[in-house]
Amino acid sequence: MDQKIINAVLDEIRPTLTDKGFEEKDGVFTGEKLAIKIEYDEARQIFKLMSAEIVAGESQSFSVASSYLFDSTQTVNDAAAVGIDFNDTVATLLGVNTRKVRRIGDIALPTKSDSDTADIGELCNRVLAIFPAYKDLYKERMATEGEFLYVNFFLDTAAKEITALLEADNKKKLKKIYDTLNDLYIRGERAVGNTIIVVILGGAIKGDPALTEKMLEGLTDFPYLKKAVRQISLRTKKDRVLREIYGI
DSSP states (O other), rough: OOOHHHHHHHHHHHHHHHHHTTTEETTEOOOOSSEEEEEEEETTTEEEEEEEEEEEEEEEEEEEEEEEETTTOOOHHHHHHHHHHHHHHHHHHTTTOOOOOOOOGOOOOOOOOOOSSOOOHHHHHHHHHHOOOGGGHHHHHHHHSSSHHHHHHHIIIIIIIHHHHHHHHHHHHHHHHHHHHHHHHHOOOOOHHHHHIIIIHHHTTTTOHHHHHHHHHHHTHHHHHHHHHHHHHHTTOHHHHHHHHHHO
16 A cells, blocks of 8 residues: 555654644654554455553554455545545544544535536435435434445445345335446446445445345346355355444
8 A cells, every 4th residue: 555545644643642632653652551553454455453452561452443444546646535534543442532523404415416427425315315314314424424424324224224125125215225236336446336336235235135136136137246145155255344333
């Protein structure tokens, strides 16, 4: 990963940590009771915020405190967004609050992309069109978080709703949802494709054999989605990071 990208992530968490007396050495921030570092998993294309308790002056084994999907097409600005998300986690670990609360009334709903290529904003726009009950939740989270933390949002909304529809065997509504997601998957930027497969559809089935079989059956007319869903289901069974993202 380009060092500029990594630095953009570090620049967002460094002020919070240094203000709390953390010392930085070789990419590791060390405090009195906690050590923090950033890792990038090239194979999985995921940034990971790692933390470890310090006992008797020595850091114990690091574990994942937060993770964020990030591929090679994304920019320094996207990396800064990762850093902002990680900084919220750091603040929680340290018991401080760095978020700036905005008024819900000032929050606008996301719109479709200005180009033929769909972006995350358009994906959210279409998801909220399918599940309009979550429009207020979108505004509430934007107001408190200051940015669109779309992985958590889609897991808590679209993925959850698709799970319920699979369990209810609501083939008609699922077909409409798959049709929308297929359109966005085909013409979307890479982050959109990854989010549809890993977060929304993968998060709906979480590797569960019965739910996976139902989803694959409903994706007969959408071969690109079907192939990708089959792969993510298989990966979920053995991929620790995915299981952490899904909370299983």
